[in-house]
Amino acid sequence: VSVYLVGAGPGSAELLTLRAARLLARADVVVHDRLVEPEVLDMTSPWCERFDVGKRAGHSGTQAAINRLLVDLGRRAACVVRLKGGDPFVFGRGGEEFEALRRAGVDCEVVPGVSSAFAAPLVAGIPVTHRGMSRGVMVVTGHSSDGTEVDFHALAQTGLTLVVLMGVERRAAIAARLIKGGLDPLTPVAAVEHACTPRQRVVRASLAELGAAAVSAPSVLVIGEVAALSLVSLEHRLGELAGSRT
Ligand SMILES: C[S@@+](CC[C@H](N)C(=O)[O-])C[C@H]1O[C@@H](n2cnc3c(N)ncnc32)[C@H](O)[C@@H]1O
Numbered sequence: 001v002s003v004y005l006v007g008a009g010p011g012s013a014e015l016l017t018l019r020a021a022r023l024l025a026r027a028d029v030v031v032h033d034r035l036v037e038p039e040v041l042d043m044t045s046p047w048c049e050r051f052d053v054g055k056r057a058g059h060s061g062t063q064a065a066i067n068r069l070l071v072d073l074g075r076r077a078a079c080v081v082r083l084k085g086g087d088p089f090v091f092g093r094g095g096e097e098f099e100a101l102r103r104a105g106v107d108c109e110v111v112p113g114v115s116s117a118f119a120a121p122l123v124a125g126i127p128v129t130h131r132g133m134s135r136g137v138m139v140v141t142g143h144s145s146d147g148t149e150v151d152f153h154a155l156a157q158t159g160l161t162l163v164v165l166m167g168v169e170r171r172a173a174i175a176a177r178l179i180k181g182g183l184d185p186l187t188p189v190a191a192v193e194h195a196c197t198p199r200q201r202v203v204r205a206s207l208a209e210l211g212a213a214a215v216s217a218p219s220v221l222v223i224g225e226v227a228a229l230s231l232v233s234l235e236h237r238l239g240e241l242a243g244s245r246t
Contacts (some may be wrong), residue, residue: 003074003101005094007087007113008032010120011196013039019111020083027081029073031066033092035085035218037197044081063093067100074106087115091141091165115139117163120195120220124202125231133225134161142167142174142221156181161224168219172211178223183207188228191215204228 004023009015016024024030024043032041034054041050051073053066073080088094088110101108117139121128128137138158140150143166155162156178167174168191179185185208193201193216205213207223215221 001107001109002078003070003080003082003106003108004111005082005084005088005098005101005108006111007115008036008040008083008085009114009196010086010116011037011194011200013037013043015114015119015196016040016043017111017113020113023079023081023111024083027079028077029080030083031070031073031080032083033085036083040083063096067097070097070101071104071106074101074104074108084113085116086119087113090115090117090139116195116218116220117165120192121163121190121222121226123195123200124190124192124222126190126222126226126229127231128161128163128222128226130226130229133229135159137161137163139163139165141165142170144170152177153181156183161222161226164221164223166217167221168215168217171213171215171221174221175207175210179207183223187223188225189213190222190227191219192222193217193219195220202230204230 006020006023008020021043025045027044027048029049029051030041030044031051031053051069070082082097084092084094086092098108098110128134138155138160142164152174164174185206187207189205189207189210191203191213203213203215
């Protein structure tokens with residue numbers, strides 16, 4: 001194997017898998033996104049080459065360009081770590097990168113990571129399937145760049161906890177669709193910003209208030225009865241973990 005598609009977890013290096021930490025320590029090259037915390041990148045060796053393909057870095061940013069870079073690196077370096085925030089196969093376009101590498105004949109291993117979809121509610125003290133309150137959870141994107149979007153109207157009928165990634169920008173429209181679909185406007189919502197990092201912040205609101213609430217990306221939106229819960233001791237402990245630098 002020469003390319004490892006690795007989940008960096010939601011933020012703190014403490015939440016990396018052992019496999020991820022070991023691969024980072026021996027990587028010749030790391031190709032990472034904007035959401036990967038500096039303390040995670042610091043787990044590489046001093047001679048490891050780093051490529052930031054996050055949008056803010058001025059990289060062309062197209063998926064095709066990233067795929068080409070990975071194929072090229074995979075052919076010439078012994079250990080290439082493609083580091084993606086959270087879990088590489090949850091909304092990270094990791095599947096596309098895996099397919100591109102396979103098509104080019106470059107060996108690739110995928111290493112799961114802790115997804116923000118579950119870690120962010122947890123650090124806010126929200127058990128997404130709390131017994132007696134929620135019998136399941138749906139993880140969806142709030143983004144609709146390709147013109148298609150999740151059927152929020154239908155989701156409103158399920159009674160399940162809703163976890164929305166990439167939903168900050170369209171939060172007003174999402175809330176309106178859910179209410180139109182039958183969800184109570186007083187349904188609790190929690191927005192967890194920068195979960196598991198020192199910048200972690202939790203904003204609580206009702207569904208009707210979500211559109212006007214001050215929330216910025218990256219955030220995970222948790223919508224449903226469980227979003228009113230705040231198991232504070234847990235939030236406190238994990239808040240400390242998020243801020244740890246050791
Ligand atoms: C392209 S998706 C990638 C998701 C990632 N693969 C995962 O499993 O967490 C990016 C979105 O994930 C969410 N996200 C990722 N890391 C986060 C964090 N530390 N705090 C809050 N939201 C986060 C945000 O909704 C953000 O817009």
